[in-house]
Amino acid sequence: MSDDLVIAGKHFTSRLIVGTGRYRSMEDQVEALEASGTQMVTVAIRRLDLDNPNEKTILDYIDPDKYNILPNTAGCQTVEEALFVARLGREVTGTDFVKLEVIPDPKYLFPDPAATLEAAEKLVNDGFVVMPYIHADPVLAKRLEDVGCATVMPLGSAIGSGQGIHTVEEVRIIIEQANVPVVVDAGLAVPSDASKALELGAEAVLVNTAIAQAENPGLMGEAFKNGVEAGRKAYLAGRIPVRAYAQASSPTADVPQPASARS
Amino acid sequence: MSDDLVIAGKHFTSRLIVGTGRYRSMEDQVEALEASGTQMVTVAIRRLDLDNPNEKTILDYIDPDKYNILPNTAGCQTVEEALFVARLGREVTGTDFVKLEVIPDPKYLFPDPAATLEAAEKLVNDGFVVMPYIHADPVLAKRLEDVGCATVMPLGSAIGSGQGIHTVEEVRIIIEQANVPVVVDAGLAVPSDASKALELGAEAVLVNTAIAQAENPGLMGEAFKNGVEAGRKAYLAGRIPVRAYAQASSPTADVPQPASARS
């Protein structure tokens, strides 16, 4: 069964996008990415340290044949900053893909809906494949799709909070209305969060802190790989409905009787 | 890394116990059990149809080299019935393992705590390896452990209801206090339910209707296999803590500026 994730015509067999922030070591990261089976990893764009201009960059540790690079605009608080960093990221990585983040709020790192919509439209017109990070707002998701975004990326809960998916109802509606892949991003802490997102019909999830900061990032990367596979298969396999009452899984008739009271 | 589930000294590499009820066909069942990777399957004990005494039984379809048989006492409403059916099951299957169910309530199929405790103690004294199906009551679980049960099997929600795990808080406490494996049973609908149970520290789950009645039981069996592996690995990998606020996964300093306003 071919069941690829397709974003802007690009096919992926893995539905797990992994972030490259907050690993305790490059070794941890390399092991975790490998174990996760991911085919797309995010990177941020930052100023070069001019006193150390030749230090290795994150991309020196990432095999371009194995992983697609998804540069983000993390750290940008305005439309102007996001456009600039997106373009720098395209120049650095050579890809048109961009994870768009416009985040004025430092405490919860929640994105600005109006600024994200404005930046998304401009980047689409500039030829980018835009994957916007948004609050789980179904109308905003629809409008981003309408301006040409390649996916929508509603948040589960605050970035790095490990709170899981608070927004199940909203994500369910976004999925119901979307004609582009829905990628649940932020807050996922354990594979059951990822599995749940895919069971609902999300096409993929993005995970960073949950893997990078786990006690054992490699094993957690593998755990998320399994969880994402589980969720996708369950979505395709067709889950049972929810019922108000029990349904016996063993036959109710012909139960042997110690004395033949019941017949 | 060897990480077996051990029940009464018996080792299992799979942490997914699968029920054999409610499949649409024997072919579905055989495929689903295979795909699930399970090593233990439950069966019920019922009266033989004397007008058709030679029809194949469920065990004729289950390879004893692949699957351990776990006879249950489903359908029993009293201690006396449960003891009788447990003993019949032992005679039929040749195993001392028994899934104990004493269920007077036909609507929700919730077990009777006092009758289950009484029957469990008697069966333990009769040499059984007792795996009691119970409400997620931490004190009851402790008392069942104290009388010698090999596991406790708290319910997530009503059998076959597909409601998932309503009893997360109680299951968490049962796990915290248990010295025997905790197996979450009943109500699980999707792999994220199974994964969540194992992430909490449950040693295994028992699933029947969610697989048997899925549109594609084989694929759902595989999905639960992945979900259980995901949950166990996540438990071992050490999940991140829950935080009230966000933690940036990209560096917050050195963000490039379109004009050098911010430095």
Added chain:
Amino acid sequence: MSDDLVIAGKHFTSRLIVGTGRYRSMEDQVEALEASGTQMVTVAIRRLDLDNPNEKTILDYIDPDKYNILPNTAGCQTVEEALFVARLGREVTGTDFVKLEVIPDPKYLFPDPAATLEAAEKLVNDGFVVMPYIHADPVLAKRLEDVGCATVMPLGSAIGSGQGIHTVEEVRIIIEQANVPVVVDAGLAVPSDASKALELGAEAVLVNTAIAQAENPGLMGEAFKNGVEAGRKAYLAGRIPVRAYAQASSPTADVPQPASARS
């Protein structure tokens, strides 16, 4: 509309039972009980301090014309202890009402289902009006009703934990099956918890720590009074059903148009 709570033939217009433990001062307690409008308050039975045998007791602060006394068996870990303390309590207070607690577990203070059932039956036969504190186990609740308990008191969450009602699904089922008043006890933290219990059809709630340890116990007592009234009225008023989609609360037709594009 007369809508009394009736327990063992005794009528109450208030559906809020209040505990008398953990107040910072007797003044706080007197004020809070008054503000709560309660007609039934619990007390515990403890050894007299023989070095100070004439100190005032809790009952010296409680007007017997305003409040019915409900002695409890808190602190009892076995059936024998519970029977003894229940009888001492009856002698002290002169009432046959008893809140039965058999709690072997000091960490979560969860009750023992089998021991509670055994003690309840003995106390009923001894002429007590038994109100057992139990885990939210529908089968246990039914059996307690069958042995003659006057109410059942399922827990919402651990005593004093302030976690609210984790057991909504189970409480809903207990209410559906009960022929005696269901009183939700333990864990309630805020009036919305009490209101929710009554909206589900619980006949009353028991609250102690949430009022006694609030910053302002008097005001919190009043808040719970309002919450209980709100919940009961909502139950009687017939709530709207849950719908998957929105239903406009304003007419959808005849919206004025700035230009008559839409007609």
Added chain:
Amino acid sequence: MSDDLVIAGKHFTSRLIVGTGRYRSMEDQVEALEASGTQMVTVAIRRLDLDNPNEKTILDYIDPDKYNILPNTAGCQTVEEALFVARLGREVTGTDFVKLEVIPDPKYLFPDPAATLEAAEKLVNDGFVVMPYIHADPVLAKRLEDVGCATVMPLGSAIGSGQGIHTVEEVRIIIEQANVPVVVDAGLAVPSDASKALELGAEAVLVNTAIAQAENPGLMGEAFKNGVEAGRKAYLAGRIPVRAYAQASSPTADVPQPASARS
């Protein structure tokens, strides 16, 4: 204790805003408004039926000395429509207060964040006291406050769905960050929903369908009145913290012993 709700300098002793849609009869509505104790009611603006130009309007049934009128822009799908209807509403009612709704989505009636922000800013500049209906998006709420909105009105769940408050976490954050009153609107079904919102620190709630479509609107109006009072008092009274473990509400020492085993 004076504890008024203050919106744009106007004081209200009631924290319950009530909608006037979907009542089965004017009698129901008049009774429910009275019982609810509300001081602010919403109305919609629609085309006059020119074949029946003298029929009574909703305002003929609402005592202007008792109730402040809050015209809404329900039915508007664009900024232009919302501005036009807001101005018509001001002309009809003589108040500058407006509940701003810009809702392109007919299925869930979720508002458009960018369009709402644009319309809000224009209406503020036009002298309106703007109360925008929004998704529970903390950044959007902050931006609406920044452009001069008098309140923010995050939704609990879809209008008329009776699903309650799905957005507790987001509403909590909006409240934490807001310098204007937060009014939770939409989806509330029972008084415990209203009470919970106020316990979190919301300054008020808006309720329509839950009262109008209750079996007994008058009694439900009264129930919500009690629930709102309960929630506000609990907020002021200072709730107990949530604890992981139990805390006994009865003393643990000096428990009488049937035989003096324990001392």
Added chain:
Amino acid sequence: MINLMVNGKPREAEDDINLEKYLATFDVNLRFVAVGYNGEVIKKENFSGITLSNGDALEIVRPVGGG
């Protein structure tokens, strides 16, 4: 005669009629009523000053129950 669009429906009116007179033809009780004229909201005191022309769009509105 001129053609108007009133509350989304075509209607005829006399030439050179002003808004106040036009509304009077409906015997509308103006209490709780507002009027939009080609997308602008007109105050009651100005009704008489507005002469309707062919193609004008009017929205004559009143309050209804809503949430």
Added chain:
Amino acid sequence: MINLMVNGKPREAEDDINLEKYLATFDVNLRFVAVGYNGEVIKKENFSGITLSNGDALEIVRPVGGG
């Protein structure tokens, strides 16, 4: 002839027949089958030693799919 209750239904059997022979009358495949005799579970090797009498209750069971 004697009267038995077998799997909850009345049946007749010859006088003095033992359990092994009685089961044989049904041509039951004994693999995966167990027998309860008046509430007691009987091991296969003891079937021949049990002579059925009037009023005896038998439960002849086999495994079925269950959860």
Added chain:
Amino acid sequence: MINLMVNGKPREAEDDINLEKYLATFDVNLRFVAVGYNGEVIKKENFSGITLSNGDALEIVRPVGGG
């Protein structure tokens, strides 16, 4: 003298003293007080009828705040 266990602690009392007199030695206000005597609850009116003996266990209790 006899040895008693009172509220979990050893105490001495005079020979042949009855419960009523013994309680009086503590000057206990009997309102809201109950007494357990070797695991049995004794009614006030029977205090005088109970003569304490060596090894008797008494529980003298009163109500306290509790939930």
Added chain:
Amino acid sequence: MINLMVNGKPREAEDDINLEKYLATFDVNLRFVAVGYNGEVIKKENFSGITLSNGDALEIVRPVGGG
């Protein structure tokens, strides 16, 4: 000499130096590096065509780990 703002910090450079030569003064490995010049992103092939002037702002960036 001219004054530049490079990565948010003031720096000096020779008159009339072009971007390519200026970057060379840092011995920057240009693989995985991009440059913003007064808010515009400049392609590598155009570095030599850009002559820096007093007050120019440069952002010299590279990828880092991020989520």
